[in-house]
Amino acid sequence: MRVWVWGVFLALMAFAQGTDPREEAKRQKELLLQTAGILPTELVVQQGEELFNRKGPSGKTMAECDFGLGKGVLEGAAARLPRYFLDTGRVEDLDGRIVTCLTRVLGYKPQEVKRQEVVALAFYIASKSTGHKIQVRLLFPEERALYALGEKLFYARSGQRDIGCATCHITYVKRRAGVLPYADVLGEDKSWTHWPAYRYSNDQIWTMQDRIRACYGNIGHPQPNFYSTPILALELFLAYNNNGAVVEEWPAFVR
Ligand code: HEC
Numbered sequence: 124m125r126v127w128v129w130g131v132f133l134a135l136m137a138f139a140q141g142t143d144p145r146e147e148a149k150r151q152k153e154l155l156l157q158t159a160g161i162l163p164t165e166l167v168v169q170q171g172e173e174l175f176n177r178k179g180p181s182g183k184t185m186a187e188c189d190f191g192l193g194k195g196v197l198e199g200a201a202a203r204l205p206r207y208f209l210d211t212g213r214v215e216d217l218d219g220r221i222v223t224c225l226t227r228v229l230g231y232k233p234q235e236v237k238r239q240e241v242v243a244l245a246f247y248i249a250s251k252s253t254g255h256k257i258q259v260r261l262l263f264p265e266e267r268a269l270y271a272l273g274e275k276l277f278y279a280r281s282g283q284r285d286i287g288c289a290t291c292h293i294t295y296v297k298r299r300a301g302v303l304p305y306a307d308v309l310g311e312d313k314s315w316t317h318w319p320a321y322r323y324s325n326d327q328i329w330t331m332q333d334r335i336r337a338c339y340g341n342i343g344h345p346q347p348n349f350y351s352t353p354i355l356a357l358e359l360f361l362a363y364n365n366n367g368a369v370v371e372e373w374p375a376f377v378r
Contacts, residue, residue: 179229
């Protein structure tokens with residue numbers, strides 16, 4: 124059987140057996156904490172903080188960067204991304220804004236930016252939004268256009284199996300019952316707030332970009348590149364539809 128079929132199968136089995144994935148994640152977290160004394164999420168956040176305070180070729184640190192709420196302000200900033208930035212004239216998400224900061228402010232060349240460092244920085248910056256509400260807006264035409272693209276991509280179907288995100292991620296029952304059209308995108312538990320996260324099932328650190336790329340991979344669709352427009356568009360669409368959700372813990376700890 125293909126990998127994606129297995130994934131869906133296992134998810135359904137867990138559901139049928141009543142194994143709550145959240146409870147299971149909590150249990151795994153406790154276990155790790157007991158054996159290692161520290162969580163992998165905390166280690167990555169620490170690493171991200173060190174990178175944040177490291178001077179780039181320009182002699183500046185990331186404290187000189189604006190993540191949307193002003194230079195060096197991190198508290199709650201990640202909960203308001205993606206958003207349009209005047210200085211780049213683009214909508215940027217957390218990952219993309221980190222790359223902008225590393226290249227434009229710290230002076231690294233684009234090819235010098237390491238993905239693992241971007242993820243560690245994303246973990247650190249996101250950790251400053253725990254307890255904050257997701258607040259993403261569509262004020263600028265660029266944001267509205269990207270949202271429209273994300274919506275299109277989410278409902279588009281393609282490939283040999285003719286499936287797309289919505290095939291697996293929309294609860295049709297609710298839609299028929301006439302609930303707000305997108306209130307149920309990716310379920311009621313506000314999945315936007317699950318990422319960035321540490322995945323204990325395969326010991327990986329992922330941001331939302333990794334999550335979305337993996338889902339494209341699962342359906343045998345070519346994976347859009349990191350920082351590409353389709354990824355960003357889907358992120359904006361998902362974030363907007365998760366507005367108001369409170370971030371329980373960033374980075375999260377998931378299966
Ligand atoms: C074949 C079914 C399938 C398709 C199609 C699919 N996904 Fe997924 N997706 C899953 C499964 C299963 C999970 C949960 C995986 C896990 O728990 O490890 C998931 C998880 C996710 C999550 C994380 C949800 C959470 O609560 O943490 C996001 C976001 C997501 N998918 C986005 C997408 C997007 C965007 C697309 C379209 C490009 C897509 N998915 C297409 C099956 C699918």
